Amino acid sequence: MIRFDPIKNRIYNDERSIKIGYRETRVLELLLKNSPEIVSKQDIINFAWGSEFIGDTSLAKSISLVRQGFVRLGIKETPIVTVPKIGYRLIDECVFVDSQASSVTYIPLVPVSDHVPINTHEIDALSVEQTLSDHQQSVSNRNRLCYFTTGCLLLASALLAFAKINDRSLGDIYPVNRLNEQWIGQMQVFQEHDMVLSPVLEAILYKYQCDCVAYISEEPGHSELSLLDKATRQSVNIFYTPAQSDRVSAEIALFLKRGQL
Numbered sequence: 553m554i555r556f557d558p559i560k561n562r563i564y565n566d567e568r569s570i571k572i573g574y575r576e577t578r579v580l581e582l583l584l585k586n587s588p589e590i591v592s593k594q595d596i597i598n599f600a601w602g603s604e605f606i607g608d609t610s611l612a613k614s615i616s617l618v619r620q621g622f623v624r625l626g627i628k629e630t631p632i633v634t635v636p637k638i639g640y641r642l643i644d645e646c647v648f649v650d651s652q653a654s655s656v657t658y659i660p661l662v663p664v665s666d667h668v669p670i671n672t673h674e675i676d677a678l679s680v681e682q683t684l685s686d687h688q689q690s691v692s693n694r695n696r697l698c699y700f701t702t703g704c705l706l707l708a709s710a711l712l713a714f715a716k717i718n719d720r721s722l723g724d725i726y727p728v729n730r731l732n733e734q735w736i737g738q739m740q741v742f743q744e745h746d747m748v749l750s751p752v753l754e755a756i757l758y759k760y761q762c763d764c765v766a767y768i769s770e771e772p773g774h775s776e777l778s779l780l781d782k783a784t785r786q787s788v789n790i791f792y793t794p795a796q797s798d799r800v801s802a803e804i805a806l807f808l809k810r811g812q813l
Contacts, residue, residue: 586641705787736758765779
């Protein structure tokens with residue numbers, strides 16, 4: 553007598569027990585439920601694999617594994633009969649459900665793969681999406697910084713205009729921690745009061761003349777140059793170290809070129 557335990561995924565007799573896979577358990581469970589009637593291939597696939605798209609080959613492999621299990625239990629003729637081009641059926645009264653398993657009320661746990669097909673391509677796709685998400689978050693943070701800096705530059709320009717109209721100096725507006733202001737050609741440059749503009753950066757700013765407002769700040773490990781074109785209202789943030797003067801020059805040139813398009 554062959555017994556079937558759908559909870560522990562095994563078929564067994566008095567002499568030995570054979571472990572079968574989850575899919576094979578589902579296949580045998582449906583065939584046993586409908587025994588001795590014929591069950592179509594598509595019904596078996598739907599029951600055992602859910603919405604996961606598979607072909608007849610995977611079903612045939614699972615049927616073969618169950619049959620091999622019966623052979624290992626000493627069954628000479630398989631109780632699973634193939635009905636050509638239709639499906640399979642299980643011979644009646646050949647396999648019995650374990651009485652302990654049938655007496656227990658349980659909810660079968662359906663793997664996620666029964667609802668959402670998962671394969672290596674999708675895992676790779678998820679990894680790419682996560683990488684893109686991290687990149688988009690980084691870009692978003694950088695954009696927020698650019699918007700904030702641009703807002704500060706616009707506010708500084710507005711305060712300067714207000715001071716000139718009312719014949720007031722920046723010292724009257726910013727009595728504490730005021731910014732240093734200087735003009736390099738047509739470019740209006742602001743920086744912290746305790747900062748000194750390097751000759752290299754001053755030469756670069758003088759080289760690229762435009763109706764712009766520049767703000768220079770120093771952070772641990774790097775400096776930042778924020779540039780606002782008054783004509784186009786476009787801005788750029790350039791992060792650099794003292795050894796990257798060529799990069800600053802190239803970034804400014806590219807920014808001004810884009811503004812002319």
